[in-house]
Amino acid sequence: MNGVLRRFLWPAVALLAVGALALTLLVALRSPPDAVGEPVTVASGTTAPALTGRTLAGADFDLTALRGQIVLVNVFASWCEPCRTELPLLVDAERRWSGRGLRVVGLDVRDGPDAARALLDETGAGTLTVVADPRGDTAVSWGVRGVPESFLVDRDGRVRQRAQGAITAAWLERWLPPLLAP
Amino acid sequence: MTRRRVVVFVIIGFLALGAGAAMWRSIRQPAPDPARQLGAGLRCPACQGESVADSRSPMAAAMRDVIAAQVAAGRSPEQIRDWFVQRYGPEVLATPQPRGVGLLLWVVPAIVLAGGLGLALRARRRRTRPRTPATMVDAGSRRGAERTWNLAALCLIALVVGVALAGPRLAEEQPRAAPSAAADLALARSLEQQGRYAAAVELYRDVLRRRPDDQLRLRLAFALIRAGEAPEAARVAEQVLAVRPDDPDTLLMLGLARREAGSPLARETLRRFLNRAPEHSAATEIRRLLEAEGPPR
Numbered sequence: 001m002n003g004v005l006r007r008f009l010w011p012a013v014a015l016l017a018v019g020a021l022a023l024t025l026l027v028a029l030r031s032p033p034d035a036v037g038e039p040v041t042v043a044s045g046t047t048a049p050a051l052t053g054r055t056l057a058g059a060d061f062d063l064t065a066l067r068g069q070i071v072l073v074n075v076f077a078s079w080c081e082p083c084r085t086e087l088p089l090l091v092d093a094e095r096r097w098s099g100r101g102l103r104v105v106g107l108d109v110r111d112g113p114d115a116a117r118a119l120l121d122e123t124g125a126g127t128l129t130v131v132a133d134p135r136g137d138t139a140v141s142w143g144v145r146g147v148p149e150s151f152l153v154d155r156d157g158r159v160r161q162r163a164q165g166a167i168t169a170a171w172l173e174r175w176l177p178p179l180l181a182p
Numbered sequence: 183m184t185r186r187r188v189v190v191f192v193i194i195g196f197l198a199l200g201a202g203a204a205m206w207r208s209i210r211q212p213a214p215d216p217a218r219q220l221g222a223g224l225r226c227p228a229c230q231g232e233s234v235a236d237s238r239s240p241m242a243a244a245m246r247d248v249i250a251a252q253v254a255a256g257r258s259p260e261q262i263r264d265w266f267v268q269r270y271g272p273e274v275l276a277t278p279q280p281r282g283v284g285l286l287l288w289v290v291p292a293i294v295l296a297g298g299l300g301l302a303l304r305a306r307r308r309r310t311r312p313r314t315p316a317t318m319v320d321a322g323s324r325r326g327a328e329r330t331w332n333l334a335a336l337c338l339i340a341l342v343v344g345v346a347l348a349g350p351r352l353a354e355e356q357p358r359a360a361p362s363a364a365a366d367l368a369l370a371r372s373l374e375q376q377g378r379y380a381a382a383v384e385l386y387r388d389v390l391r392r393r394p395d396d397q398l399r400l401r402l403a404f405a406l407i408r409a410g411e412a413p414e415a416a417r418v419a420e421q422v423l424a425v426r427p428d429d430p431d432t433l434l435m436l437g438l439a440r441r442e443a444g445s446p447l448a449r450e451t452l453r454r455f456l457n458r459a460p461e462h463s464a465a466t467e468i469r470r471l472l473e474a475e476g477p478p479r
Contacts, residue, residue, distance in 0.1 A: 112377020
């Protein structure tokens with residue numbers, strides 16, 4: 001009995017150790033969410049970081065001036081392919097919900113103003129308010145992981161939802177109306 | 183037998199020397215650039231397994247700029263790391279904090295390592311125990327061989343530890359080989375991304391004066407095209423082509439520059455590029471461009 005125990009004890013311990021190591025690696029190396037399909041949505045509740053700067057149209061912008069409205073902040077760039085498909089959707093959303101207090105603000109990250117304007121014109125989003133962030137420091141202060149990324153800021157200036165990846169009409173339908181309800 | 187032993191000792195000697203050299207280099211290193219060190223300690227959130235310091239993604243570049251600005255403003259590494267953790271969560275740190283699941287990452291490998299070492303020692307001790315009188319005969323020579331193996335194993339462990347300690351620092355040394363040129367090139371690339379092509383052109387010219395390089399000349403040509411100085415870009419690309427005839431990248435740049443400058447030679451140059459490198463990453467785009475322009479006039 002003792003011999004059998006001794007014979008199987010060490011292989012069992014070794015097997016357990018390897019199993020634990022494999023499990024640890026599995027936890028540590030979890031692959032990040034896929035960028036294709038529905039965006040990864042994370043609920044938040046923190047106060048929105050500062051968003052100030054000059055718009056592509058040359059006006060000064062400050063997010064705090066929009067308190068009392070729902071603001072969809074969309075981080076994009078002309079070098080980002082998924083952003084191209086997302087922009088028309090944003091224009092539609094602003095047109096549809098602006099009466100209920102929605103504003104859409106683009107944050108153009110590490111981009112040239114001409115390239116950004118060309119993209120906006122191409123996608124029919126020339127009317128969008130877009131703040132230039134040529135060095136990307138505003139995006140970093142918002143914790144942006146990549147473009148496109150979107151933030152829903154409520155009437156009190158708190159970030160309620162953040163979406164990594166291109167948002168869809170279904171995403172807007174799901175998260176916007178609850179915030180817009182007075 | 184003696185010759186074999188000499189060979190073994192020479193090999194062990196080399197291993198020990200390597201381990202010693204690695205250790206020495208790791209200890210000798212002066213403190214590296216704090217901004218780079220901070221970048222190396224942060225995970226690029228848009229990439230897989232790359233640090234902010236190494237990644238070429240635009241978000242990582244933005245994070246590097248923020249780090250540099252905060253270092254310049256006199257903030258401590260701890261404050262800067264905290265600033266990023268507040269925005270990106272604790273997973274932005276390349277080295278997991280020894281808390282929660284992160285603690286597991288530290289403890290489990292240590293336990294497995296200790297367990298493996300224990301098993302190895304146990305197995306070795308059992309094998310060294312003489313079992314029959316017959317094996318006692320050559321016990322002396324066996325003990326000698328064992329001692330050699332033990333020494334070799336120790337040296338190997340020392341080498342691995344030395345490399346593990348020195349590795350990250352040695353890797354950091356590379357970009358510092360030509361510090362000002364590397365920094366200028368990074369700045370030039372950053373300027374290009376911001377659409378400030380004229381400033382980038384000046385910087386490329388400056389670096390080229392100090393370090394002539396054909397690849398860099400092609401980048402200058404590209405920046406010149408985007409700065410609206412296509413004829414000058416074509417001149418630069420022609421110079422490179424004179425040294426590297428039929429080089430696809432050079433043909434591509436020359437073709438683009440000539441096209442932008444409205445030269446009638448543009449089509450022919452781009453066709454030459456396509457003939458030389460039909461599989462080039464830009465080939466599809468150029469083919470599309472040429473087809474869109476229709477047949478040659």
